[in-house]
Amino acid sequence: MTDVFIAADNILSPLGYTTAENYSQLKKNVSGVKLHNNTAMSEMPFYAALFEHNNWYVKDEHIKFTKFEQLLAASIANALQNCSVDTRDKYTLLIISSTKGNISLLETEAKSTELKERIALHTSAGIIARHFHFVNKPVVISNACISGLLGILTGMRLIRSGQYKNVVVAGADVVSRFILSGFQSFQAISSQQCKPFDKERDGINLGEGAGTIVLSSDTMYARSIKVMGGGTSNDANHISGPSRSGAELYQVIKNTLKEANLSPTDIDLISAHGTATIYNDEMEAKAISLAGMQSVPVNSLKGYFGHTLGAAGLIESIVTIQSMRENTALPTKGFQNHGVSEPINICINLQQAELTNCLKTASGFGGCNGTVLFSKTSTN
Amino acid sequence: MVIEKYIAASCVISRNVILKNGKNIFENKHADLHDFLLSVYQHFNIVYPKFYKMDNLSKLGWLAAEILLQEFRKDDYRPEETGVILSNANASLDTDLKYFETIKDMPSPSLFVYTLPNIVTGEICIRNNFKGENAFFVSDHFDAAFIEQYAGNLLDLNILNVCICGWVDVYEETYKAVLFLVKKEKEDILFTKENMDRIYKTAVT
Numbered sequence: 001m002t003d004v005f006i007a008a009d010n011i012l013s014p015l016g017y018t019t020a021e022n023y024s025q026l027k028k029n030v031s032g033v034k035l036h037n038n039t040a041m042s043e044m045p046f047y048a049a050l051f052e053h054n055n056w057y058v059k060d061e062h063i064k065f066t067k068f069e070q071l072l073a074a075s076i077a078n079a080l081q082n083c084s085v086d087t088r089d090k091y092t093l094l095i096i097s098s099t100k101g102n103i104s105l106l107e108t109e110a111k112s113t114e115l116k117e118r119i120a121l122h123t124s125a126g127i128i129a130r131h132f133h134f135v136n137k138p139v140v141i142s143n144a145c146i147s148g149l150l151g152i153l154t155g156m157r158l159i160r161s162g163q164y165k166n167v168v169v170a171g172a173d174v175v176s177r178f179i180l181s182g183f184q185s186f187q188a189i190s191s192q193q194c195k196p197f198d199k200e201r202d203g204i205n206l207g208e209g210a211g212t213i214v215l216s217s218d219t220m221y222a223r224s225i226k227v228m229g230g231g232t233s234n235d236a237n238h239i240s241g242p243s244r245s246g247a248e249l250y251q252v253i254k255n256t257l258k259e260a261n262l263s264p265t266d267i268d269l270i271s272a273h274g275t276a277t278i279y280n281d282e283m284e285a286k287a288i289s290l291a292g293m294q295s296v297p298v299n300s301l302k303g304y305f306g307h308t309l310g311a312a313g314l315i316e317s318i319v320t321i322q323s324m325r326e327n328t329a330l331p332t333k334g335f336q337n338h339g340v341s342e343p344i345n346i347c348i349n350l351q352q353a354e355l356t357n358c359l360k361t362a363s364g365f366g367g368c369n370g371t372v373l374f375s376k377t378s379t380n
Numbered sequence: 381m382v383i384e385k386y387i388a389a390s391c392v393i394s395r396n397v398i399l400k401n402g403k404n405i406f407e408n409k410h411a412d413l414h415d416f417l418l419s420v421y422q423h424f425n426i427v428y429p430k431f432y433k434m435d436n437l438s439k440l441g442w443l444a445a446e447i448l449l450q451e452f453r454k455d456d457y458r459p460e461e462t463g464v465i466l467s468n469a470n471a472s473l474d475t476d477l478k479y480f481e482t483i484k485d486m487p488s489p490s491l492f493v494y495t496l497p498n499i500v501t502g503e504i505c506i507r508n509n510f511k512g513e514n515a516f517f518v519s520d521h522f523d524a525a526f527i528e529q530y531a532g533n534l535l536d537l538n539i540l541n542v543c544i545c546g547w548v549d550v551y552e553e554t555y556k557a558v559l560f561l562v563k564k565e566k567e568d569i570l571f572t573k574e575n576m577d578r579i580y581k582t583a584v585t
Binding site for chain 2: 157161
């Protein structure tokens with residue numbers, strides 16, 4: 001089977017504009033989540049990781065980019081600088097992942113047919129594809145909070161099938177009144193910095209940002225990290241609450257390990273979804289336990305980035321990949337006291353550790369779960 | 381390994397007409413979308429109280445799946461080997477606009493949950509206990525070649541043995557659902573982009 005390597009990546013978040021800048025902040029335990037008094041978004045103060053400066057401003061010669069598109073363009077541009085993938089090649093594809101894309105335009109623009117087209121995710125994807133001269137029609141994924149992770153999986157599958165040699169997977173989401181009010185109406189926003197897997201956890205912090213991973217079958221990237229496998233499953237239980245048993249996330253973890261020919265104890269780190277809601281974290285702990293991975297170190301990065309929705313699977317996968325390059329496991333910011341029913345091994349401190357195989361998981365509304373497994377190549 | 385796959389059933393709903401495997405099985409020409417979807421639910425004697433809570437996108441996709449799967453023996457398959465791969469042009473914009481109207485007054489959590497296109501996938505999975513692969517793609521028009529590649533690959537790799545795939549799009553009163561039941565057991569119609577496009581084009585316009 002064709003190997004799929006990580007050729008380059010980028011994280012664009014309030015913590016920094018490159019993967020290295022972000023990772024250096026994470027190692028210093030700096031969080032992008034802050035208290036905001038922004039009445040345009042919420043009458044009440046709220047904690048979130050928001051951009052305060054727009055230094056990543058990118059222009060297109062044909063069209064005025066929205067903030068969502070600027071984030072994508074800036075992130076993709078940086079990732080492409082760090083590899084030699086040719087966007088004009090017929091074997092190169094662009095995948096865009098997002099949950100809500102340009103939805104904030106509803107807040108500033110009058111409803112019209114033009115607005116309907118401008119909000120459509122395929123419009124943004126077309127604009128980004130043209131900006132970077134991709135020749136193939138981009139693929140757009142909008143599958144709730146697993147969108148970014150599913151982008152990586154889709155890219156991996158399309159390369160393995162032989163249809164493409166390179167896939168640029170980019171995801172972004174922007175925090176807006178639309179999104180914040182919705183999670184507030186769900187009572188899902190934490191009144192403090194979020195506390196994944198903690199006894200006192202009371203909900204999420206939202207975050208905005210973009211992430212890009214360039215996948216390639218080119219062996220020039222073989223001294224790198226490989227995507228070993230992954231999959232998705234559905235809880236078939238509830239549209240807005242996770243499985244009570246964790247069986248469906250476990251099912252896809254089990255299949256992913258089988259696909260990669262690894263056993264549970266071969267995994268050196270799990271980067272969990274860890275949103276800091278009562279039910280998500282409990283479900284994940286159950287799934288990890290069912291998989292026999294209670295001793296495997298687990299972290300959640302939501303305390304640093306907030307929940308970046310459609311970008312989360314990408315941003316958090318890239319952090320995990322950078323952890324493998326630097327052999328450091330990051331702590332779970334906000335976690336103090338074990339607050340899930342299963343005795344899983346939550347990372348508390350920054351640790352030096354040889355990280356060879358790492359699993360990223362994500363779950364979202366609609367009952368969806370996803371996994372992706374990264375390994376160092378033997379030539380690494 | 382690439383294996384033969386077949387379209388075991390199709391369901392096309394547009395312009396208040398339902399085609400099941402190419403045959404007109406129901407129409408209710410003069411109703412608006414809300415009333416039309418309710419009339420479908422009643423006509424097929426479905427009892428599923430959660431239906432009333434769904435948004436139009438979920439109602440449309442869910443009803444299309446109900447009709448698509450009338451003869452499907454789901455107990456012949458394990459939950460995790462059945463997948464749902466859907467696509468559309470407008471994601472959840474129809475409900476996004478309705479939710480946005482509530483923000484000024486009292487944001488509605490029951491509408492907010494439907495501001496994601498893949499909720500219809502969840503509704504179909506809950507009804508049928510399907511637990512396999514799911515994905516929701518957004519494109520300006522139905523991309524049969526991509527669906528054939530993506531769903532076909534999952535079937536070839538035995539990640540799935542059955543796949544419900546297709547198109548479910550709603551924006552105000554304009555809508556279309558075209559769903560395919562794809563299996564590996566021999567049927568008359570091969571699962572190809574040409575056959576999907578041909579069935580897609582039978583939709584009343």
